[in-house]
Amino acid sequence: MRNDWILDVLTDLRTFADQNGLKASAEHLADTCLVVAAELSNRPSEALSEQAGVHDDRVARLSGGYSAS
Numbered sequence: 001m002r003n004d005w006i007l008d009v010l011t012d013l014r015t016f017a018d019q020n021g022l023k024a025s026a027e028h029l030a031d032t033c034l035v036v037a038a039e040l041s042n043r044p045s046e047a048l049s050e051q052a053g054v055h056d057d058r059v060a061r062l063s064g065g066y067s068a069s
Helices: 005-019 023-041 046-053
Strands: none
Touching: 005 023
16 A cells, blocks of 8 residues: 555544544544545555556556557
8 A cells, every 4th residue: 555654644633633632633533544544445456556557437548548458
């Protein structure tokens, strides 16, 4: 998971909120961490995405723009 750095940032924000009495924010950030972790784990392989270029329509395309399937 190449983009897992975002979980570190969210955890830092949650810790800050918790330590500074921002209870609602801390709870929302904890929920956000779970959502982000789930979304990142459901993404296609980073290697495949970078190699073939997976687009928003989930169709892998080669550099020429032609469908890889």
